[in-house]
Amino acid sequence: SQTIHQWPATLVQPxxxxxxxxxxxxGTSNPNLYWxxxxxxxxxxxxxxxxxxxxxxxxxxxxxxxxxxxxRQFILSSKKLLLSDSGFYxxxxxxxxxxxxxxxxxxxxxxxL
Amino acid sequence: xxxxTQPDIHxxxxxxxxxxxxxxxxxxxxxxxxxxxxxxxxxLQLLLKYFSGDTLVQGIKGFEAEFKRSQSSFNLxxxxxxxxDAAEYFCAAPQLNEKLTFGTGTRLTIIP
Numbered sequence: 001s002q003t004i005h006q007w008p009a010t011l012v013q014p015x016x017x018x019x020x021x022x023x024x025x026x027g028t029s030n031p032n033l034y035w036x037x038x039x040x041x042x043x044x045x046x047x048x049x050x051x052x053x054x055x056x057x058x059x060x061x062x063x064x065x066x067x068x069x070x071x072r073q074f075i076l077s078s079k080k081l082l083l084s085d086s087g088f089y090x091x092x093x094x095x096x097x098x099x100x101x102x103x104x105x106x107x108x109x110x111x112x113l
Numbered sequence: 114x115x116x117x118t119q120p121d122i123h124x125x126x127x128x129x130x131x132x133x134x135x136x137x138x139x140x141x142x143x144x145x146x147x148x149x150x151x152x153x154x155x156x157l158q159l160l161l162k163y164f165s166g167d168t169l170v171q172g173i174k175g176f177e178a179e180f181k182r183s184q185s186s187f188n189l190x191x192x193x194x195x196x197x198d199a200a201e202y203f204c205a206a207p208q209l210n211e212k213l214t215f216g217t218g219t220r221l222t223i224i225p
Contacts, residue, residue, distance in 0.1 A: 043217040090156055104156035
């Protein structure tokens with residue numbers, strides 16, 4: 001069966017520090033991968049998605065970037081965190097095409113102080 | 114642009130009572146539709162999905178949802194809620210560009 005992992009579970013970082021969140025998927029090949037952010041009291045905002053290694057699509061201009069160095073690894077990064085980057089970050093995967101069901105990881109709670 | 118609307122931000126239900134969470138969508142063609150549940154501090158878990166066929170869809174944990182094209186709705190129901198159902202519930206549907214759009218969520222509180 002497929003499983004999706006995210007780490008760390010919780011992160012507290014100072015403003016201006018770098019960020020690296022990792023997501024890995026097991027039990028499937030060539031998944032579509034997604035990064036979402038969930039701000040307090042709001043729905044999910046799609047940040048990035050990837051249909052293959054090195055293929056990243058950005059949904060909104062922001063302080064973040066994403067990379068996919070391996071088939072089942074998806075990394076969310078920032079060079080300098082802003083206060084507004086605080087939130088709950090969720091990674092998800094789906095089989096092709098994009099309309100297929102998305103399965104979510106446990107999430108990372110990021111607090112920027 | 115296509116959208117998904119969850120009109121109720123917060124609903125409180127007594128344990129054992131029935132539940133209906135509303136979801137409305139705006140799409141021209143028959144959409145794919147999903148309901149997810151999120152417990153506090155956790156990721157989202159798929160409850161059920163509608164792709165085609167029977168408009169009444171059964172999901173996990175005793176939930177069901179009915180697709181009504183005439184009302185552009187995909188409401189989630191459960192005949193008798195349990196305290197463990199307290200969570201946030203999200204309706205979702207793909208855009209024309211195939212990315213999933215989520216509603217803003219409905220927070221469900223269960224009282225004894």
